[in-house]
Amino acid sequence: MPFRFELLHEDKAGPRAGRIITDHGVVETPAFMPVGTQGAVKTLSSADLESMGATIVLANTYHLYLRPGEKLVAEAGGIRRFMSWNGPVLTDSGGYQVFSLADLRRLSGEGVEFQSHLDGSKHMLTPERVVEIQLSIGSDIMMVLDQCTSYPCGRSEAKTAVDRTTLWAERSIAGRGARIIKDDYERVLFGIVQGSVYPDLRERSARELVGLDFPGYAIGGLCVGEPKADTMSIVERTAACLPSDKPRYLMGVGFPEDIVEAVARGIDLFDCVVPTRNSRNGTVYTSRGKLVIKNAAYARDWGPIDPDCRCETCRRYSRSYVRHLFNVSEMSGPRLATYHSLYFYLHLLSEMRQVIREGSFREWRKEFYKKYRLS
Amino acid sequence: MPFRFELLHEDKAGPRAGRIITDHGVVETPAFMPVGTQGAVKTLSSADLESMGATIVLANTYHLYLRPGEKLVAEAGGIRRFMSWNGPVLTDSGGYQVFSLADLRRLSGEGVEFQSHLDGSKHMLTPERVVEIQLSIGSDIMMVLDQCTSYPCGRSEAKTAVDRTTLWAERSIAGRGARIIKDDYERVLFGIVQGSVYPDLRERSARELVGLDFPGYAIGGLCVGEPKADTMSIVERTAACLPSDKPRYLMGVGFPEDIVEAVARGIDLFDCVVPTRNSRNGTVYTSRGKLVIKNAAYARDWGPIDPDCRCETCRRYSRSYVRHLFNVSEMSGPRLATYHSLYFYLHLLSEMRQVIREGSFREWRKEFYKKYRLS
Numbered sequence: 242m243p244f245r246f247e248l249l250h251e252d253k254a255g256p257r258a259g260r261i262i263t264d265h266g267v268v269e270t271p272a273f274m275p276v277g278t279q280g281a282v283k284t285l286s287s288a289d290l291e292s293m294g295a296t297i298v299l300a301n302t303y304h305l306y307l308r309p310g311e312k313l314v315a316e317a318g319g320i321r322r323f324m325s326w327n328g329p330v331l332t333d334s335g336g337y338q339v340f341s342l343a344d345l346r347r348l349s350g351e352g353v354e355f356q357s358h359l360d361g362s363k364h365m366l367t368p369e370r371v372v373e374i375q376l377s378i379g380s381d382i383m384m385v386l387d388q389c390t391s392y393p394c395g396r397s398e399a400k401t402a403v404d405r406t407t408l409w410a411e412r413s414i415a416g417r418g419a420r421i422i423k424d425d426y427e428r429v430l431f432g433i434v435q436g437s438v439y440p441d442l443r444e445r446s447a448r449e450l451v452g453l454d455f456p457g458y459a460i461g462g463l464c465v466g467e468p469k470a471d472t473m474s475i476v477e478r479t480a481a482c483l484p485s486d487k488p489r490y491l492m493g494v495g496f497p498e499d500i501v502e503a504v505a506r507g508i509d510l511f512d513c514v515v516p517t518r519n520s521r522n523g524t525v526y527t528s529r530g531k532l533v534i535k536n537a538a539y540a541r542d543w544g545p546i547d548p549d550c551r552c553e554t555c556r557r558y559s560r561s562y563v564r565h566l567f568n569v570s571e572m573s574g575p576r577l578a579t580y581h582s583l584y585f586y587l588h589l590l591s592e593m594r595q596v597i598r599e600g601s602f603r604e605w606r607k608e609f610y611k612k613y614r615l616s
Numbered sequence: 617m618p619f620r621f622e623l624l625h626e627d628k629a630g631p632r633a634g635r636i637i638t639d640h641g642v643v644e645t646p647a648f649m650p651v652g653t654q655g656a657v658k659t660l661s662s663a664d665l666e667s668m669g670a671t672i673v674l675a676n677t678y679h680l681y682l683r684p685g686e687k688l689v690a691e692a693g694g695i696r697r698f699m700s701w702n703g704p705v706l707t708d709s710g711g712y713q714v715f716s717l718a719d720l721r722r723l724s725g726e727g728v729e730f731q732s733h734l735d736g737s738k739h740m741l742t743p744e745r746v747v748e749i750q751l752s753i754g755s756d757i758m759m760v761l762d763q764c765t766s767y768p769c770g771r772s773e774a775k776t777a778v779d780r781t782t783l784w785a786e787r788s789i790a791g792r793g794a795r796i797i798k799d800d801y802e803r804v805l806f807g808i809v810q811g812s813v814y815p816d817l818r819e820r821s822a823r824e825l826v827g828l829d830f831p832g833y834a835i836g837g838l839c840v841g842e843p844k845a846d847t848m849s850i851v852e853r854t855a856a857c858l859p860s861d862k863p864r865y866l867m868g869v870g871f872p873e874d875i876v877e878a879v880a881r882g883i884d885l886f887d888c889v890v891p892t893r894n895s896r897n898g899t900v901y902t903s904r905g906k907l908v909i910k911n912a913a914y915a916r917d918w919g920p921i922d923p924d925c926r927c928e929t930c931r932r933y934s935r936s937y938v939r940h941l942f943n944v945s946e947m948s949g950p951r952l953a954t955y956h957s958l959y960f961y962l963h964l965l966s967e968m969r970q971v972i973r974e975g976s977f978r979e980w981r982k983e984f985y986k987k988y989r990l991s
Contacts, residue, residue: 279940279941279944279946280937280940281941281946281948283946283947283948284947284948284951285948286932286933286948286951286952287932287933288928288932304944308940308943308944309915309936309940309943313915313916313936316916317918317934317936317937323934323936323937323940324937325932325933325937540684540688541688541691543692553661553663557661557662557663557700558661558662558700559692559698561684561688561692561698562655562692562698562699562700565654565655565683565684565698566654566656568683568684569654569679569683571654571656571658572658572659572947572950572951573656573658573659573660573661575947576659576661576947576951577661
């Protein structure tokens with residue numbers, strides 16, 4: 242069954258509900274992808290992800306390429322077999338990590354040379370190589386190598402990044418196209434729109450990539466420090482340049498309210514380390530906003546983290562107990578907190594899918610903000 | 617329903633099967649108690665303990681007394697409510713931790729004064745106070761404050777420890793006896809036999825405690841460095857001095873083979889940090905013996921940790937994957953390893969209960985050692 246995107250409901254105001262169909266399962270959209278950086282969502286097992294209702298997981302190409310190496314993952318039967326995850330997997334291109342983690346990087350038209358943040362060993366990533374690595378890892382959705390800009394970013398630098406991103410996108414699909422069947426299942430490549438906060442550059446980047454006919458499009462280089470208003474205006478304008486019959490993925494975003502706002506503007510797919518990373522540090526997300534569970538205020542709070550949540554953490558453990566676990570440095574503290582926050586994110590997306598289909602997203606959004614205190 | 621011990625099968629050679637009945641559940645014996653030091657078995661949740669078939673959990677009085685404090689645990693509704701564990705809980709007396717963890721300790725006939733290993737604050741534990749703390753924590757089985765000796769230990773030092781342990785045992789039950797009903801359930805006190813490696817001192821200690829008619833007896837101060845042969849000879853001789861209609865608990869023991877040997881000598885109850893602590897460090901226990909899962913040898917081993925194990929880790933994840941998790945410092949590595957090792961221990965005890973009841977323990981033990989490589 243080839244990869245496809247079905248649009249079930251499109252609101253004129255922006256939000257849309259659909260489904261991404263892959264050889265390894267269906268992802269109802271809008272959807273949030275837990276981040277399984279090194280082939281594992283930090284603190285959790287694949288069984289945990291299943292039990293909380295995750296339908297797709299993101300894994301990081303850069304990390305898996307360095308450890309355990311894409312060849313080992315391929316020998317294991319691919320990332321899904323390796324981590325025992327039964328649904329589809331999306332891998333990023335590694336570009337973002339090269340720009341933010343690697344020690345020394347040298348960018349050229351050819352690709353990007355860098356030193357591992359682990360042992361200083363030298364590596365070269367090119368658009369073609371990044372596809373090969375992802376084919377070895379065995380993800381269902383692969384991302385092209387792009388040039389991600391930071392913020393602030395001058396116009397000419399942003400323009401160079403857009404030009405290079407388009408050229409690299411072309412090279413990514415030059416040999417085999419954007420849909421590759423290997424080991425009896427289809428892997429597809431998504432293009433990534435760049436252009437920093439410049440609407441015309443974003444529009445040009447989108448237009449050029451759409452010309453290459455990718456099965457899906459991502460918006461990269463946002464939530465890197467720019468004002469929230471800029472983020473959302475760029476999301477809105479970029480989404481308008483993308484075809485409505487292809488999934489739209491906003492990379493690395495964000496806080497719950499960012500996701501609500503991006504869904505309102507027609508985004509279908511999200512990933513972010515916020516619910517996992519912040520939970521490990523003791524900040525969890527709830528229907529009332531964020532909550533610093535480590536605070537002494539919760540030492541004698543016998544209620545659940547979120548009174549409206551039905552997750553395994555909230556059904557069973559008190560704020561007092563989770564706070565105690567953090568206080569005495571028990572690993573189960575970060576795990577129970579992560580479980581809750583990811584469940585909250587997944588549930589939030591599930592609620593949005595429902596209200597979009599029912600045509601009541603605007604009313605729902607008002608109610609959401611009545612309860613939710615901004616991060 | 618009052619606390620009681622039912623002996624179901626007693627082999628003349630030593631091993632016995634029974635059940636400990638508490639107001640919060642039945643513990644089939646011989647049984648292993650996972651160690652929930654700070655109100656949590658490290659890396660695991662109470663739901664994990666349930667799913668692996670644990671029937672009783674041990675919690676450490678010393679740790680809970682310091683954090684979050686026994687008053688908070690009492691306010692939460694007791695340790696079971698606090699950690700959301702539905703079965704019975706046994707608490708140690710804190711004596712062992714005071715001797716091994718606390719910074720400064722001054723022993724007197726009255727009790728033991730010490731400084732917290734966390735903040736240097738001064739505290740005094742007396743036999744009476746230790747019972748009060750455990751009553752606040754709300755465990756089903758409480759342990760008396762004893763004087764634990766290290767190894768080697770001179771005869772006169774061992775004798776002093778026995779004398780003091782008997783005196784403290786008397787003081788522990790002087791007011792209210794060894795069975796106390798509070799908050800609608802019964803809490804019982806176990807005595808602890810000391811005497812280092814001196815058979816006559818062990819016999820005297822056991823005789824004196826049995827004279828006080830405790831609902832159960834522990835053997836303390838073993839596996840502290842003495843030769844294995846001494847451990848087992850002391851276990852055997854001490855068990856012979858204890859009434860057959862009371863449960864016998866060998867404290868802090870041990871490796872799988874130690875438990876098999878102690879069961880063979882009539883022990884009913886065990887606790888030890890070996891399966892949890894060693895698993896966190898990458899050494900797991902299997903039907904073939906221990907296995908250092910972090911070793912590079914397992915990088916491409918696609919089989920489960922233990923081919924004979926049905927635990928959630930072994931049913932789902934490969935040695936290669938668990939090894940990778942350790943290699944990249946993912947918290948889920950220690951968790952999946954701990955889950956397996958504890959499951960292995962619980963399953964080992966369950967197997968022994970069955971063969972004891974069937975009268976085939978000796979044959980089973982031979983088969984066990986044919987497969988099992990000693991730690």
